[in-house]
Amino acid sequence: MKRNLISIIVPCYNEQEVLPLFYRETAAVVDxxxxxxxxxxxxxxxxxxxLSVLRExxxxxxxxxxxxxxxxxxxxxxxxxxxxxxxxxxxVIMDADLQDPPTLLPAMYDAVKNEGYDAVATCxxxxxxxxPIRSFxxxxxxxxxxxxxxxxxxxxxxxxxxxSRQMTDAVLAMGEYNRFSKGIFGWxxxxxxxxxxxxxxxxxxxxxxxxxxxxxxSLEGIINFSSVPLYISxxxxxxxxxxxxxxxxxxxVRRLWFGDPVTGWASLACLITFIGGVQLFCVxxxxxxxxxxxxxxxxxxxxxxxxxxxxxERE
Ligand code: UDP
Ligand code: MG
Numbered sequence: 001m002k003r004n005l006i007s008i009i010v011p012c013y014n015e016q017e018v019l020p021l022f023y024r025e026t027a028a029v030v031d032x033x034x035x036x037x038x039x040x041x042x043x044x045x046x047x048x049x050x051l052s053v054l055r056e057x058x059x060x061x062x063x064x065x066x067x068x069x070x071x072x073x074x075x076x077x078x079x080x081x082x083x084x085x086x087x088x089x090x091x092v093i094m095d096a097d098l099q100d101p102p103t104l105l106p107a108m109y110d111a112v113k114n115e116g117y118d119a120v121a122t123c124x125x126x127x128x129x130x131x132p133i134r135s136f137x138x139x140x141x142x143x144x145x146x147x148x149x150x151x152x153x154x155x156x157x158x159x160x161x162x163x164s165r166q167m168t169d170a171v172l173a174m175g176e177y178n179r180f181s182k183g184i185f186g187w188x189x190x191x192x193x194x195x196x197x198x199x200x201x202x203x204x205x206x207x208x209x210x211x212x213x214x215x216x217x218s219l220e221g222i223i224n225f226s227s228v229p230l231y232i233s234x235x236x237x238x239x240x241x242x243x244x245x246x247x248x249x250x251x252x253v254r255r256l257w258f259g260d261p262v263t264g265w266a267s268l269a270c271l272i273t274f275i276g277g278v279q280l281f282c283v284x285x286x287x288x289x290x291x292x293x294x295x296x297x298x299x300x301x302x303x304x305x306x307x308x309x310x311x312x313e314r315e
Pocket of ligand 2: 095099
């Protein structure tokens, strides 16, 4: 019987320290498994020697393919490129820093092959080793986004997952420019098994995520997968119209009964500033959606390739 091919997709940005280690540990696991493997490394415009490390790996192992971007396009673009070029019957997305333990691969493969699942995804049970404030905001983000969007996103979900060819193609069919993979995976559906494990700290090198980057990323998620902020701004508008109407009637009646002492200009000034603020905020929310529509309508490529070692692939 033909052995299945599993593509291991690894987006790498400045990972020269950890890549050889990642390759060694992962190769050791896959060599014990009853399947064929290919490594699809995406060099996301690294500024260190990641690319030359990849060239060396490719020279020693013919299962290693690398694709190098023309600049840094971000991890989402890396995932998309990896899924695009992967030729496997199953695809796996892994971080280069060994925070996604390769020892889970046999169990994942077993679930998709024998238990009838289309995908196996992973989540962290603890956020050990993470700054508490970061965990707090992360928790809040998952609460909010699950309330207001129809993509089901699990708290602590990682990008580490194995997917069938069918689901991979479904993810690739979502050709949007503003990509939020956690949402896309949830949106396409399919039967997904969840494995959880303890948080593992990165084996070497440094994290590429600052607090601001994460905040921007979470707003990206909300705006890409929910229109609720737009509804909220129209409800807020409606609320103020009603309030203004009630206030008008109230002041009109009071004027008729009690005359018109000129007082209350301070509260008036506060009200005007407040409503002005609310208006600007709502225009801003609208602008966020518009900006994304603008980006989508330009149909720019999600990534640009500069170099690859795979024959027949256009650079
Ligand atoms: N990564 C990438 N492009 C980027 C930032 C990160 O390809 O612009 C890769 C990085 O090399 C790693 C993975 O995404 O393989 C996760 O990054 P990191 O470990 O820094 O994130 P964390 O685990 O701290 O959330
Ligand atoms: Mg990491």
